[in-house]
Structures are given as structure tokens and as C-alpha cells.
Amino acid sequence: MKSSSLKDLYVEQLQDLYSAENQLIKALPKMVEAASSDELRTSIEEHLEKTKQHAARLEKIFDRIGEDPKGKKCKGMEGLIKEASEVIEDDEMEEEVKDAAMIAAAQRVEHYEIAGYGCVRTYATLLGDREAAALLEQTLEEEKEADETLKSKYRAAARPLGADLSRQPSAADHLSWPTR
Known part of the structure; x- marks a missing residue:
């Protein structure tokens, strides 16, 4: 579909999210099986x-x-799920490391969804559809809550791996100035 109007873009992005959610519905049971904790x-x-x-x-x-919800395959989610599948299928990875890697993969998914739901909520508002905007806001908030939950789970999963996560890294931690 070629987006020629805001409504077209809105429908296309909703279809993308619908595809993403349905791909997750199929992929999450595999993560349940692979989780050690x-x-x-x-x-x-x-x-x-x-x-x-x-x-x-x-x-x-x-x-x-x-509109029909089935019109677009979400390639972004397809890629994120493929990366998570590689972690799940890695038989040489230690259980604790695999759990931490699955949590990281899940966080990438959440960030993708947060971006998508934020956009479509804005489009619904601009198009004057308050009911849809409210439903999308509800989902957006739930995705943000899931992201916060994953952050705490990642901290818990990383501790046994020897990581000191007692403080949040700052932007300065990532800077490396050349020395002469």
C-alpha cells in the first residue's frame, strides 16, 4: 500500500502492529519453553x-x-523474532546467559512496539478518533510497563553473571576521549 494520506499511513502502521502482535503470539511460547527461570x-x-x-x-x-487488519507483514518484528530465535536455539549458551539474552531480545521488541504505538496513537488523535487514541494509549502504557518490568528482570538476571548494576550508566561512561 502506498501512503498518500495520513489515514493511509495510519492504517498501514496499524496493520504493521497487528502483524507484529500476531508474530509475537506465535513466538512467545517458544521463549517460555527456553526460559530456565x-x-x-x-x-x-x-x-x-x-x-x-x-x-x-x-x-x-x-x-x-x-479496514482489514491483514495487509502488511511486519518485517521489523520478523527480524527481532529471528534474533531471539537464534538465542533460543543456541545449545552452547549457559542457562543464565540465555535468560539474560532473551530478556534483552524482549526489550528490543518492547522498544519497537513503544515507537509504533506512540505513532499510531498520535495519528488517531490527529484524525479525530478519540476512542482509538484511548485504546492505543492504553496499549502504549502497557508496553512501557512491560519495558520497566524487563529492566528489573534484566538486572536480576545479570547479577549472577557478575555484573555490577548498582548504578545506571551515564552518557559519559560511553565516551572515550583520545589521549595524546
Whole structure:
């Protein structure tokens, strides 16, 4: 589809998110199986249920605007899931390292979704669809909450690996000035 108007762009981006959510619905059970920690397994199972709710909200929006949710395959999510699958399939990786890597992969997914839902919420607002904007805002907030949960899980998963995560890194930690 070629976006020639804001509404076209809105529909295209909604279809992209719908595809992303449905790809996740298929991929998350594999992450549940691969997780070594009960806490991580439970967290992924809970996120799977939220993901199903997000897809249902998108279907409700598509019904409201009279558009088909299936029109686009989300290549971004496809790539993120492929990267996560490589972690899951790595039999040489230690369990704790694999859990930490899966959490990192899940965070990448959350950031992708946060960006997408932020955009479509804005488009819905600009198009005057307050009900859709409210539904999209609800999902956006849930994605942000999931990201915060993943941050704390990553800290917990990284501790046994010897990481000192007692402080947040600053931008200066990443700078390297040449010395002469």
C-alpha cells in the first residue's frame, strides 16, 4: 500500500502492529519453553496474554474504521523474532546467559512496539478518533510497563553473571576521549 494520506499511513502502521502482535503470539511460547527461570517463564506467559489483548484492541480499531487488519507483514518484528530465535536455539549458551539474552531480545521488541504505538496513537488523535487514541494509549502504557518490568528482570538476571548494576550508566561512561 502506498501512503498518500495520513489515514493511509495510519492504517498501514496499524496493520504493521497487528502483524507484529500476531508474530509475537506465535513466538512467545517458544521463549517460555527456553526460559530456565520460573519467574521469567511466568513473566513471558503473562506478556503473551497481554499481547493477545493488544491484538484484540487493534481488531476493534479496524472494525471501527472499516479496514482489514491483514495487509502488511511486519518485517521489523520478523527480524527481532529471528534474533531471539537464534538465542533460543543456541545449545552452547549457559542457562543464565540465555535468560539474560532473551530478556534483552524482549526489550528490543518492547522498544519497537513503544515507537509504533506512540505513532499510531498520535495519528488517531490527529484524525479525530478519540476512542482509538484511548485504546492505543492504553496499549502504549502497557508496553512501557512491560519495558520497566524487563529492566528489573534484566538486572536480576545479570547479577549472577557478575555484573555490577548498582548504578545506571551515564552518557559519559560511553565516551572515550583520545589521549595524546
